[in-house]
Amino acid sequence: MPKPCETFLNFVDPSDQVSVLRNLACSSLVHHGFTHAMLxxxxxxxxxxxxxxxxxxxxxxxxxxxxxxxLATALGANRIAFxxxxxxxxxxxxxxxVCDDGDLRQRVVMVTQAALGHPSTDTPTDTTYLWPLExxxxxxxxxxxHDGIGPLHSVLMQAVQQSEDHSPPEPWxxxxxxxxxxxxxxxxxxxxxxxxxxxPKLEHTLGLWLDRMSVHGGTSAPAPQDTGVVTTxxxxxxxx
Numbered sequence: 001m002p003k004p005c006e007t008f009l010n011f012v013d014p015s016d017q018v019s020v021l022r023n024l025a026c027s028s029l030v031h032h033g034f035t036h037a038m039l040x041x042x043x044x045x046x047x048x049x050x051x052x053x054x055x056x057x058x059x060x061x062x063x064x065x066x067x068x069x070x071l072a073t074a075l076g077a078n079r080i081a082f083x084x085x086x087x088x089x090x091x092x093x094x095x096x097x098v099c100d101d102g103d104l105r106q107r108v109v110m111v112t113q114a115a116l117g118h119p120s121t122d123t124p125t126d127t128t129y130l131w132p133l134e135x136x137x138x139x140x141x142x143x144x145x146h147d148g149i150g151p152l153h154s155v156l157m158q159a160v161q162q163s164e165d166h167s168p169p170e171p172w173x174x175x176x177x178x179x180x181x182x183x184x185x186x187x188x189x190x191x192x193x194x195x196x197x198x199x200p201k202l203e204h205t206l207g208l209w210l211d212r213m214s215v216h217g218g219t220s221a222p223a224p225q226d227t228g229v230v231t232t233x234x235x236x237x238x239x240x
Contacts, residue, residue, distance in 0.1 A: 017040055017042065017079065017081050017113060018081060018111045018113055018129055020040075021038055021040055021081055021083035021111050022083065022109055022111055022129070022131060022136060022142075023137075024038065024083070025038070025083050025084075025085070025109045025136070026109060026131075026136035026137045027137075029085070029109070029133065029136070030137065034085075035083075035084075035085055035109075036052040036053065037052070037053040037056075037061060037064070037065075037082070037083065037084040038050065038051065038052055038053070038082070038083045038084070039051050039053060039065065039068045039069075039072070039080065039081070039082050039083075040080070040081045040083075041071075041072040041075065041077035041079070041080050042077060042078070042079040042080075042199075043075065043076050043077055043078055043079075043163075043171065044078065044079075046172075046199055046201055047197075047199035047200075048072070048075050048077055048198070048199050048202060049071070049072075049075075049195055049196075049197065049198050049199065049202070050195070050196045050197045051068055051188075051193055051194060051195045051196060052193065052194040052196060053065065053068060053193060054067070054188075054191055054192030054193045054194075055192060061084065061152075062151045062152065062155060064193075065082060065152070065155055065156075066155055067188060067191065067193065068188065068193060069155060069156075069159040070184050070188075071181060071184045071185055071188060072159055072163065073159050073162050073163045074171075074177060074180050074181045074184055075163075075171045075177065075181055075202070076163045076164075076171045076177075077159070077160070077163050078115065078116045078160055078163050078164050079113070079114070079115040079116070079160070080113070080114050080115075080156055080159055080160055081111055081112065081113040081114075082111070082112050082113075082152065082156065083109070083110070083111045083112075084109075084110060085107060085108065085109055085110070085133070086107075086108055086109075086110045087105035087106065087107060087108070088105060088106045088107075088108045088110075088130055088143075106132055107132070107133045108130045108131060108132055108133065109130070109131045109133060109136045110128060110129065110130050110131075111128070111129045112126060112127070112128045112129075112148065112152055112153070112156060113126065113127050113128075113129075113156075114126040114153075114156035114157050114159070114160045115160065116160055116161075116164055124157050124160045124161050124164075125146070125147070126146075126147065126148055126153055126156055126157055127144060127145065127146055128144070128145040128148050129142040129143070129144055129145075130142055130143040130144075130145070131143075172201040172202050172205045172206065173205070178205055178206050178209045179209055179213075181206060181209075182206055182209035182210045182213050183213065185206075185210065186210065186213060186214065
C-alpha cells in the first residue's frame with residue numbers, strides 16, 4: 001500500500017502542487033536521464049494521491065491520464081495536476097519545426113493544473129507551466145499559459161467539474177466511496193500505474209479497504225470495521 005511521503009503531505013497551496021511536481025520531474029531527469037509522467041490529486045487542501053502513469057505509446061498519454069482520473073473523480077478531487085516532459089514551440093509557427101534534419105522543438109518540463117480555485121469557485125480554471133529542461137532546477141520563472149485547449153485541457157477540466165458535482169464532502173469517511181476507489185486503484189495497479197503516496201486522511205481508511213480487497217481478490221470484501229505555446233507530452237521512456 002502506498003505510504004505518505006513528506007514532500008507530498010507538506011504542500012497544500014496550488015503553487016506548491018506545481019512546484020513539487022516540477023522538482024520531482026527535474027530531479028529524476030538529473031539523476032536518471034528521464035522522468036515518468038505523474039498525476040497528483042487534492043480535495044481542497046487535503047492531498048489524495050500522487051501516482052506515476054503506466055507506460056503508454058507515444059502520443060497516447062490521454063488514455064493513461066483518463067484511467068487515473070477515474071480514481072481522482074471517485075475521491076472528489078477538485079485540484080488535479082499532470083506533469084510530464086514535452087516539446088514546445090511557438091504558437092505563431094503554424095507547423096511544428098520538425099524535419100528530416102531533426103526536431104527543433106524545445107524540450108520542456110510541463111505541469112498542467114486544473115482547479116476550482118482557492119477557495120473554490122463555480123468555474124474551474126486550468127494553467128500550464130513550462131520550464132526548459134536546462135532551467136528546471138535553477139529557479140527560473142516558468143512560461144505560464146492560461147485556459148488551454150486540446151484533449152489534456154478537456155479531460156482535466158471535466159474531471160474537476162465532475163468531482164465537484166458528484167462527490168461527498170469527505171470521501172475518506174464514506175465506505176461506498178472508499179470501496180469503489182479501492183477497486184479502481186487495484187485495477188489501475190494491475191494495468192501498470194504506480195501509486196507513490198496517499199494523503200494522511202486516506203492512508204488509513206482507504207488502506208483498510210485495499211488490504212481487505214487484496215485478501216479477497218475482488219470487490220466484494222466486507223467493509224472494514226475501522227474506517228501562446230503549443231505543447232506535446234513525451235513518452236516517459238527516456239530523453240527525447
